[in-house]
Structures are given as C-alpha cells and as structure tokens.
Amino acid sequence: MAESTYTVTGMTCGHCVSSVTEEISQIGGVQKVDVELASGKVTVTSDQPVTQDDVRAAVTEAGYTLVAS
Numbered sequence: 001m002a003e004s005t006y007t008v009t010g011m012t013c014g015h016c017v018s019s020v021t022e023e024i025s026q027i028g029g030v031q032k033v034d035v036e037l038a039s040g041k042v043t044v045t046s047d048q049p050v051t052q053d054d055v056r057a058a059v060t061e062a063g064y065t066l067v068a069s
C-alpha cells in the first residue's frame with residue numbers, strides 16, 4: 001500500500017468533499033481517499049502507483065484545483 005498526500009483548493013462544503021472523494025476513488029488501485037475540508041488535505045491510499053497527474057485529472061473533473069506540493 002502506498003499513501004500520498006495532496007492539497008486541493010476550492011472545496012467549501014461536504015458535497016465538494018464527496019465529489020472529490022468519488023472522482024479520486026475511480027483511479028485504478030485506489031483503496032481509500034481521505035479528504036479534509038478545512039485544510040484541503042487529501043490523502044490517497046493505493047495498492048498500485050498513482051501519479052500526481054492522475055489525481056490532478058480527477059480533481060479537475062470534479063471541478064476543483066490540485067495545488068502543486
């Protein structure tokens with residue numbers, strides 16, 4: 001299992017959190033997504049490599065922005 005963390009901006013409510021969680025969950029190998037609304041911190045746990053580009057694409061699809069970390 002690999003764990004990586006990212007920062008996402010633009011989320012302001014629980015529905016935003018759900019949208020981001022659902023999109024990232026669709027990336028192959030992702031087992032767990034934890035999104036912290038207040039800080040925008042997103043932790044992705046996966047059993048195969050997930051690239052930042054994969055996560056950025058999912059976050060963009062959901063309508064939010066992945067901040068370079």
Ligand code: 9UX
Nearest residue numbers: 011012013014015016
């Ligand atoms: Mo409601 Mo969260 O529009 O964007 S889903 S604030």
